[in-house]
C-alpha cells in the first residue's frame with residue numbers, strides 16, 4: 001500500500017488505489033494554495049446576515065484588486081430555489097444563466113457588481129443527486145458510498161471547480177442555516193477536511209453569532225454566542241474570526257468574553273451591529289481592520305493593489321456619502337401578496353434604494369394589500385403615494401385590486417412601474433378599459449376568459465412539470481428607438497434583462513393594443529414576445545415582463561427605477 005503524508009496528498013492523488021482511504025476528487029489542473037477560502041457560518045440563530053457579511057468582506061478584498069468568488073451552500077434538498085415560497089424563504093433570485101437561487105445571491109451580485117452563475121450556488125439536493133448519479137455510473141469503483149468521504153468530497157469538488165473557473169484568489173463560502181443543523185453538518189465537515197487538505201494559511205473560518213441584549217436587563221449577554229462557538233469547535237473547527245451581530249455596537253466586555261471562550265484574539269472579534277443601510281457595512285468592517293486581518297491570515301499581502309483600492313474605495317464612498325443626506329423624499333406604493341414579509345421583495349427595495357440615493361431622494365415604501373382594493377376605493381389607497389409598483393407574482397389572489405391600481409395610475413398620471421405580473425396587469429387593464437375587450441384577462445387567472453390577452457408562452461406549452469416550464473434567466477431585449485425606454489437606457493439598441501415567467505402577451509392581441517396607443521418599446525429579438533410597454537402621453541407608465549430589480553446595482557441603479565423615482569419626485573413637486 002502507498003503511504004501518503006497530507007502534504008503529498010495532492011501530488012500523489014493519481015497513484016491512489018482502491019485500498020486507500022483517501023478520496024480527493026480534484027478538478028484537472030487544480031493548484032493547491034492558489035485559491036484561499038473564507039468560510040462563513042452562523043450560530044445562535046438564522047437570519048443573521050451571513051450573506052451580507054460575506055459579501056461586504058468580499059467587496060473589501062475585491063476592491064484591493066483580488067479576484068473573489070462567492071458560493072452559497074444550502075442545506076435543503078431542493079435542487080434549486082425555484083419552488084420555494086417567498087413568504088417563507090425570501091425572494092427567489094434568478095441568475096443570468098437561469099438558475100433560481102436564494103436571495104443571498106442577490107446580495108453578492110449587488111455588493112460585488114458581478115454576474116453570478118450556477119457555479120456559485122449549491123444545495124444538498126444538488127450534491128446528493130450528483131453523488132447518486134456517479135454511483136449509478138460506477139464512478140466509485142466498488143466502494144460503499146459514504147457521507148465521508150464521498151459526499152464531503154463532492155462539496156469540496158464544487159468549491160475547487162469554482163476556484164478554477166473563476167480564477168479566484170479567494171472563494172467566499174457561505175453555509176446556510178446554523179451550526180448544529182443536521183442538514184448542513186456535512187458541509188461543515190467538508191470544510192474541516194478542506195482546511196486540512198489545503199494546509200496552513202489557506203482557509204479562514206468566520207463564526208457569525210448574535211449578542212443578546214434583553215430589554216429587561218439592559219445589558220449585552222454573550223452566553224448563547226459562546227455556546228454556538230463551542231458547538232463549532234466540537235465539530236473540529238476553530239474559528240479565526242468571530243463576528244458579533246447585535247442591535248447596538250457590541251461592548252468591549254462582551255467581545256473580551258467571546259475572545260476568551262473562542263480562542264480568538266480580541267482584534268478578530270468584531271461588532272457588526274444593525275445598520276440603517278447594508279451599504280454602510282463595508283466601512284464598518286474596514287474600520288475594524290478586518291480586511292487586513294484576513295489578508296494577513298491568508299498570506300496574500302503580495303497580491304493586493306493599494307492604488308487600485310484607493311480608486312475603488314473612493315468611488316464607493318462617493319455613493320455611501322449620499323446615504324442619509326437626501327434632500328427630497330417620495331413615497332412609492334408597492335402592491336403585493338406577500339406584503340408582510342420584506343424579504344420577498346428584497347431586490348425591489350434595493351433597486352429603489354439605489355435609485356433614491358442616486359437622485360438624492362429618500363424613498364419611503366407604502367405596502368398595499370390589494371385583496372381589499374376595488375375601482376371604487378383605489379383613489380383612497382393611492383392618495384398618499386407619489387408612484388406605484390405592481391411587482392411580480394403568481395396566482396390569482398389580489399389581481400383585480402392590482403388592475404384597479406393600474407387603472408387609477410393610468411388615468412391620473414400617477415407614475416407606474418409594472419414588473420412581470422405588473423406588466424401583465426397593465427396589458428389586461430388597457431385591453432379592458434381602452435380597447436373595450438371587457439372579458440380580457442390572463443389564463444393564469446381565468447383559463448376560460450373570452451379574451452386571453454395574457455396566455456402561456458407557446459414555447460412553454462410543450463414543457464411539462466412545475467418549475468420546469470418557465471422562461472428563465474437573462475435575455476436580450478430589443479429597444480424601440482425614440483421611446484421612453486430608449487431614452488432611459490441611453491439610446492441603446494438592445495439591453496440584457498432577467499426573466500422568470502410562464503405567461504406573456506398573446507401575439508394575436510398586439511395589433512389591437514398598439515392601435516389603441518399602447519407602445520411596446522422592448523421586444524425579444526426574432527420572436528413576438530413583448531417585454532417592455534409604455535404610454536407616450538403619461539408622465540411615467542412603464543411595464544416590463546422582465547425583473548429589472550434583479551440587475552440594479554448600487555453604483556449603477558437600474559434606469560427603469562431611476563425613471564420611476566424621478567417621475568415621482570416631479571409629481572410631488
Ligand code: GLN
Nearest residue numbers: 392393420421501502503
Ligand atoms: N405569474 C406570471 C407568469 O408566470 C408572472 C410571473 C412573475 O411575475 N414573475 O408569467
